[in-house]
Each structure stands twice: as structure tokens, then as C-alpha cells.
Amino acid sequence: MEVLLFGLVAEHAGTDRLVLEASTLEGLRSSLEERIPQLANLSYATAVDRSVVHGDMPLTGSEEIAVLPPFAGG
Amino acid sequence: MSESPKHSVKDIFVDGPIDPAFIATSIAKHATRMDIGAHEIFLGQVRADPVITPSPAEVRQQVTAIEYTAYRPMALERMTAIREEAFTKWPTMTCLHVHHSLGVIPAGQLCFMVFASAPHRIAAREAVAWVVDRIKAELPIFGREILSDSTHLWKTNL
Numbered sequence: 001m002e003v004l005l006f007g008l009v010a011e012h013a014g015t016d017r018l019v020l021e022a023s024t025l026e027g028l029r030s031s032l033e034e035r036i037p038q039l040a041n042l043s044y045a046t047a048v049d050r051s052v053v054h055g056d057m058p059l060t061g062s063e064e065i066a067v068l069p070p071f072a073g074g
Numbered sequence: 075m076s077e078s079p080k081h082s083v084k085d086i087f088v089d090g091p092i093d094p095a096f097i098a099t100s101i102a103k104h105a106t107r108m109d110i111g112a113h114e115i116f117l118g119q120v121r122a123d124p125v126i127t128p129s130p131a132e133v134r135q136q137v138t139a140i141e142y143t144a145y146r147p148m149a150l151e152r153m154t155a156i157r158e159e160a161f162t163k164w165p166t167m168t169c170l171h172v173h174h175s176l177g178v179i180p181a182g183q184l185c186f187m188v189f190a191s192a193p194h195r196i197a198a199r200e201a202v203a204w205v206v207d208r209i210k211a212e213l214p215i216f217g218r219e220i221l222s223d224s225t226h227l228w229k230t231n232l
Contacts, residue, residue: 006145007216008228047214050148066145066214072229073142073149073174073215074118074186074206 001059003032004066012038026056032067044069083150084157086172091183092117100171100189110168110191114198116206118186120179125221135221139180140229145214156208163204164190164197170205174215 003018010016013036020035022028025046033039045052047066048059059065097115104110123137153172160170168191175185188205192198210231217229 004145006214007143007218011228047145047148050145050151064147066148068145068214069216069228070230071211071214072140072217072231073144073213074210074231 001028001061001063001065003028004064006066006068007072008042008069009036009039009044009067012036012042021061022059024056024058025053028059028065039067042069083154084172085150086153086174087144087146087149087176088173089175089177091175091179091185092173092187094184097184097187097189104169104191107168107191109193111193112195112198113189113191114195114202115190116186116188116202117184119184120181122181123219125219125227127221127223127225133223135223135225137181137219138222139178139220140185141178141218141220141226142174142176142185143216143218144174144176149213149215152212152214153209156205156212159208160190160201160205164192164201166194166197167192167201170201172205172209174209174213178220 003020005013005016020031022031045068047068048063120140125135125137127133127135157170161167171189173187179185188202190198190201219227219229
């Protein structure tokens, strides 16, 4: 599945999108932290279909996933 | 752009700084609304914050600009929900206009506007304060602070 990256997370990854496989959101976070080790020391949120999800949930692969560093609007 | 069944999703984003002349025009457009008795406007401006870059070299820098980016579809969905909630909380509010800049905004320029109108001041004033706080907390907008030596830091809302 395609994962959208923003701001500092995209900077660490060197790209604004990654393709990763995972059947749960926790699994996806583990893959992300392997691919972007700096995430372990960062506060970030994961959004599934444009809503932030804090816990775990199953993923079918058709969701829109985004990794969001701290917000800075305003 | 996706649309919710009841309310169209308004695009709040503008490329570059918000022009004060645009704000004046926005105010003037309300002159035909005879039910409005109060306008409340919040304007965010990019601040030239002093920054001490971390070790090894502790050098005094200044923020010269902020480059804003956003996860647009989510930001617009969140904004639509916040807007609907604001009209539920302050039903007398007649209108609410929100604009946020994207791209490089130099220090001293305006990057954010929340403009509410109502028959009386309390609703407009409360709604603007509440909407500003919700936007800062919930919209996925990211700010790269460009420093005087061309390095950068990432802004975080507290």
C-alpha cells in the first residue's frame, strides 16, 4: 500500500511516499520505523482515510495512509 | 476534491502570503448584510523568532520565513467538520471565512485569517478564538522555518 509522508517525516525518508505491505496499522508502524529509523525519536501520528488513528486496526490495503509529524498551522 | 453530501468542502489554502487588501475587500463584501452587527478577525503573522541552533555550533539565527505544506484532503475535511461544529455552537453566526497560506511566507507577512461575523460581538469573538485553536490543533499543516543561514527547523504548535 502507498503511504504518504509529510514535513519532517518526508525529509527523514528522502521521499514523500513509500510502498509498504502490512495487514494491521501496528504492523505498518513497525515497517515504517524500520524504513525511517528517526521515527522512533519523533512524535508522529498516523492517519487512515484522513482521520488520525491512535491504536491498532486491520488494513485491507485500499486505505489512504499518511504519516504526520507535529502540526504547525497558524 | 471530495465533497460531503450536505456541505461542499471549501478550499482554505492560498499560495503565498495573505494580502491585507484581500482582507479589506472581504470586510467590504459584508456591507450588504444588514443582519450583521459585529466582525471579529484573527490574523496570523510570521514572526522572526530568534533561534539558537543546537550543538556543535551554538549560533544565533533568526527565522526569515516559514514554508507551509499541508495534507490537503485531510485538512479540508477537518476544516469542514470544524466549520459545521462552529455553526452549531454559535447558531447566530452569519458567516465564517478561513484562509491559510501555503508556500514560503517571509517574516512579517500574514499567513492565517479567521473571520467571523454575527449580529452581536460575543458569538463572533468566541467563535474565532475557538476556530483558531481547533485549526492549530487538528489541521495537518506543516511549517519549515527557514533560518538566516539558510538551514531550517520544523515548527511545532504547542
